[in-house]
Amino acid sequence: MARTITYREAINEALAQEMARDPSVVVMGEDNAGGAGSPGEEDAWGGVLGVTKGLYHQFPGRVLDTPISESAFIGAAVGAATSGLRPVAELMFIDFMGVCFDQIFNQAAKFRYMFGGKAVTPVVVRTMYGAGLRAAAQHSQALYPIFTHIPGLKVVVPSSPYEAKGLLIQSIRDDDPVIFCEHKAMYDTTGEVPEESYTIPFGEANLAREGGDVTIVAIGRMVSVAMEAAGELASSGVEAEVIDPRTTSPLDTDTILESVEGTGRLVVVDEATPRCNLATDVSATVAQEAFGSLLAPIQMVTAPHTPVPFSDALEDAYIPDAQKVVNAAKAVTEWER
């Protein structure tokens, strides 16, 4: 039965249900319990934003605090995945990939191919991304395009509590390395989520809204921005179709192409900076595969090619918002040769 819970609770529930189902699932990360070796509570934090709270006592010995030592514990998660565990490692902020990236992209991602198909590495790296909390340049980036670039990784960017639960359960059961990107500004957002366990397959986009005038592709937190824009557009007589690809790797290009073939117009919304991101990826695919259907040039709404700024005046301008999406959609629907 569905009830309304937060994005944070949905992720916690997915972890708890999978840990209960499969004893090989272990959770590790900095302060994932919190308080290891400290004089106070043993599970003081449950992760820096409380996502893993409560799992420590529910699953004794299977929620592991780590030193602040990402190379070691992300690598340990990768190694453990080759040895029969299904580790879910928390890379607290996606920005910290810089200190442990080798273990992800040179080790986990490549084992299967460079070992001739003999390796199975079912590791999940949960990580927070995204701007909006005034966390500035090193705690706010949307770096999923970097992981998307790497063959061997799967990259998941859930857009709601429902999506987060189903996609995380799929990630844990998946036999390939998965980067699971949680938007830190969404943890308190709510939505209807079934109590029972369910999976959402990778590479199958969600048609978040049907419409015949323009296709808007958006992922993660940008789906809600696109939906807000679609509401505004509808009031001025423009019906937008909103597509959430759910995963950037694999990418459901079929659903996107089918939609653009119907609408003839495309806007891609991406919180990542504009070079080699989801927006350019989708745009290139559509330009290559559906050029004949396009009635107007593709519009990309992205962050600017800058680090994430601190001041609210700047950060608010940095993040793509509904107004920018409305403007882009109007530009393509009103475009004349």
Next chain:
Amino acid sequence: MTDTLPGKTAEELPPDDLLAAYRTMRTIRDFEERVHDEFATGEIPGFVHLYAGEEASAAGVCVHLDDRDSIASTHRGHGHCIAKGVDPKEMMAEIYGRSTGSCHGKGGSMHIADLSKGMLGANGIVGGGPPLICGTALAAKLKGTGGVGVAFFGDGASNQGTTLEAMNLASVWNLPAVFVAENNGYAEATSSTWSVAADNIADRAAGFGMPGVVVDGFDFFAVYEAAGEAIDRARKGGGPTLIEVKFTRYFGHFEGDQQRYRADEVARARETLDCLKRFRGRVTETGQLADHQLNEIDNEVARLIEEAVAEAKVAPKPTEADLTTDVYVRY
């Protein structure tokens, strides 16, 4: 390869185990010397780093291990692969880029692996292996298999953050892990006496709350005893150990290296320190083995390597259809 080995002194090793250890070292030596010769003909592609001279380390450690146990290796990984039971013929085919190779020609010298044998791969990234071993050791601990994880790494990797982080984590989590620093004197062309700020890599163990020991890497029996003690301790829940094995490599950093940074230490080592010579001298002196038994192994290994090269040279290469397979289990 039995549970009873750790704890035994070298004198107590039964003849079959001594013969097996000698066979491992001889196989590594002949394999590497042959790859060196074949590389010079231009037939072997890519980057190749040879283990000759260091055989006592791989053999002295891996003789204590079985299929529960895993090892992570380095770019200089052929010796670790052979010692952990990877098929030398498949290895040779891999080095030649053939579809019959250990990795079907997709890995090459720097990525030979056999996970079914607990061999997590040679590794092209210096310091790539130690964090992985924390993971296999964690899995062994949580599943209660009694297995241990062994990370082989060089003096170069001893300066990498990954290695130092892994040693700290292994102690913090009290993992059944052993860290084997193979100090062959050079990180590429740079002397370890310059690049390692401590007197010994093993001295760093104190900073991670684990025992550290320096071993003569040319002496199989010294490695055997130190590794046996460390692996036994790890299996019993006593946590990790750092073993520094000191020796020199007989060839360059990679095949083609002119080695202008070196003195004449290789000739000296081959003459007076060589692990195979010393092994033979000791076991025949004590009467544990006879020369003819070792000669027999020499002949068998020579035939094996001859066959491995001959078969590799005529084996099929992968086809273009293989280019895009095995990126994912399912995509």
